[in-house]
Amino acid sequence: MSIFSEQDPRPLLREGSRRAGWALLAGTFVIAIVLTLLPAPYVIDRPGPTYDTLGVVSVDDEEVPLIRLVDQPEYPERAQLRVTTVTRVGNPNALPSWVEVVQAWFAPERSVTPVDEAFPPGISVEDNREAARIDMENSQQEAIAAALSHLDIDFESSLEVAQAVQGGPSEGVLQEGDLIVRAAGQRVGDVTALRELISDNGVQSPISLEVLRSGEIRSVEVIPRMSEGQAPIPVIGVLVAGRYDFPLQVDIELGSVGGPSAGLLFALGLVEKLTQEQIAGSLRVAGSGTIAANGDVGPVGGIRHKVFGAADAGAEWFLVPRENCGDVAGVSPEGVTVIPVDTLSDAVDALELAMSDQELPRCD
Structure with a gap:
């Protein structure tokens, strides 16, 4: 008797291979479905919409100027000066x-950030939105102040405490409605100046503040703490709003966009x-940067996304704070020239150079 089977084993092997293949395919499909449904502990940033500061926006189904001068002459313009934004996908409640x-x-136009870095523990999504709203309001006020300063138009300014953050170093020391007159012995009239004085003071010693409360000047002290997030800085735990007495009324509408990065535009x-005389001619310009009342331009986040957003909107020039030059290294969407600036005056000069087709500054 033969110890070997006379039956050909190849059909059985082929059938087993087919079954294994189908099982592997089914397993892969199940894993893909699970990955599709399972939340990831990250948020995604991508280019957001752009808005022409010389154009119109929709408010309550009505088209209104993004920037409107009330009872003031406006000179005609042909340029596009576009605010760029970043859209964030995800938050701790919806990953x-x-x-x-x-x-x-x-x-390349997107980035991924751990959710705990984007939304530090202890700070709710609502708190983030409220801080972004106040930053936007401050940005608009400081932008008006910077523009008027650039044009040598005088105005008065002050700082008002909008909220002392619960559990922060100013809780129980500063109150809503306090007007901050001095910090570290120096008179302050804008948010940027206050932030710089707090940063210079550091967190090892208290910073002295003089506030106007109920018609009386009071002296208080607050020990700053380091903020949460990717770039910690000394803070005193208050939301502060710039209050300006301008000689003209300027209305700025930008819907639900928050944060301070639209100030330059x-x-x-x-x-x-x-x-x-037009400062931008018919140029198609986009950009991003914080602005101080004295015209200083500060760095912002999401520059890489914003450059891609500018390219999608057809912009030819992109104004970037010089401190953000490193963030655009190697990022060059076709047709967009990146121009670094330190001040509002730098930006105006750069636009005049671009109009006359002269050599422009570049990031090192």
């Missing part, structure tokens, strides 16, 4: 899927509207 995160990792748009 993106793993599939979305993996796709974002391979997209707000200021440029206002200078263009108030200047008889």
Whole structure:
């Protein structure tokens, strides 16, 4: 008797291989479905919409100027001066899927950040939104102040405490409605100046403040703490709003956009509207940067996303705070020239150079 089977084993092997293949395919499909449904502990940033500060926006289904001068002459303009934004996908209450995160990792115009870095523990989504709203309001006020300063138009300014953050170093010391007159012995009239004095003071010793409360000047002290997030800085735990007495009324509408990074383009748009000779001609310009009342331009986040957003909107020039030059290294969407600036005056000068086709500053 033969110890070997006379039956050909190959059909059985082929059938087993087919079954294994189908099982592997089914398993892969199940894993893909699970990854699609499972939330990932990250948020995704991508280019957001852009808004022309010389154009119109929709408010309650009505088209209104983004920047409007009330009872003031406006000079005609042909340029586009576009505010760029970043759209964030996800928050601690609504995380993106793993599939979305993996796709974002391979997209040059997107970035992925751990949710705990984007939304530090102890700070709610609502707190983030409220802080962004106040930053936007301050940005608009400081942009108007910067534009008027650039045009040598006088105005008065002060700082008002909008909220002392619960559990922060100013809780029980500063109150809503306090007007901050001095910090570290120096008179302050804008948010940027106050932030710089707090940063210079550090967190090892208290900073002295003089506030106007109920008609009386009071002296208080607050020990700053380091903020949470990716770039910690000394803070005193208050939301402060700039209060200005301008000689003209300026209305700025930008819907639900928050944060301080539109300040530079707000200021440029206002200078263009108030200047008889056009500062931007018919240029298509976009950009981002904080603005101080004295015209200083500060760094912002999401510059890489914003450059791609500017390219999508057809911008030819992108104004970037010089401190953000490192963030755009190697990022060069076709047709967009990046111009670094330190001040509002630098930005105005750069636009004049671009109009006359002269050599422009570049990031080192």
